[in-house]
Amino acid sequence: MELLKKYFPQITEFQVEKLILFKDLIKQWNKKINLISRKDVENFEVSHILHCLSISKFIEFKKDTEILDLGTGGGLPGIPLSIVFPDSNFKLIDRKSKKINVLNEIISELNINNVKAQNIDIIDLNHNYDFIINRAVSSTDNLIKLCKGRINSNGHNEIKNGIICLKGGNLNSELKNHNKFQIVELKSFFSELFFETKKILYIPNPYNHNYS
Template sequence: MNSDIIFKYFPDLTAEQKSQYEALYDLYQDWNSQINVISRKDIDELYIRHILHSLGIAKVISFKPGTTVLDVGTGGGFPGIPLAIMFPETQFTLVDSIGKKIKVVNGVSESIGLQNVEAFHNRAEQLSDNYDFVVSRAVTRLKPFYQWVKNKFKADSFNDLKNGILYLKGGDLSEELKEAKKKYEIYDLPSYFEEEFFETKKVVYVPIS
């Protein structure tokens, strides 16, 4: 398992970004032996199933410097950490309700020298700050998720997409999207990545205003 798959789809990375991505496998394997945040099966597929999957959001939007992003239910740091490497001038706040997962996030961030990540053992509803975007990876159905985060957005947008939710999801979402009753756009990840894993994977974008 190596990081070449990342460089294939993102060829313009700096030397520092490359070394940060390269370091992730050993770091997650080490942390996973202490605190199980990634299934044993998935750790071998870390670069496709977790890192490249997280970077599906980076194919949909290139965050401008000064953007603030909240990653809700980050688990071991996905999609927040891969995105924070990709966008060093964007500030990422990663939250999870399980404290030991935030311990992993902090450990990995410190090891690779990420300056643009802060992580909290908390629920999204309890945060007082507002953000340009909220990202997440299939934490729950869109309708309840929207309720958690709807008051977490800044009013003014300055990116190519209006402020909103960028949600990594898979499978047939027609019923879930109908239930949510929100305006949305779907970006199919097979448009960007050719690996079989991405066959049904999507980024659902829900603008807030």
């Protein structure tokens, strides 16, 4: 995890150990159930750990921030972020029960108590969150529809509550009907070729009329 220490010098040895264990557990379970693309397993540090933690370069979640990882799959980006933000609370949801069962095993092995995984659809949740995060789960239009009524109006972070997505490629057509968003190019943080077209897309809560 040399790159991890290079790009995140503030990370503690304890957190590095947790992330290494997470990587090992994902590799073990991935032989039984397809949590992540098998072609990415050997490039896990870059394509999964660094990619997920790039969100921490955009926002430092404050204590007691409530974060929902929508369509978490292999616990990404929720679990890596929960390790580096131990004072924030993470909920990981996915409609595939087998993946959630595995994630609960992984969370137990990691012994982290600020993250919970559940096999549930977002429309069936009875709780709201400060931020909804995901990795290219859906189109922007559909994502905004899914998040309706699930984002807290009032927040306590440096940016307004909203949606934070890890995306790739050209987003012009996807965002042509939207004017309230921010794009952060990940190549501004990382020099690896993997990040050349990768981006963070941030959308302030589109359902809060107090947002300008």
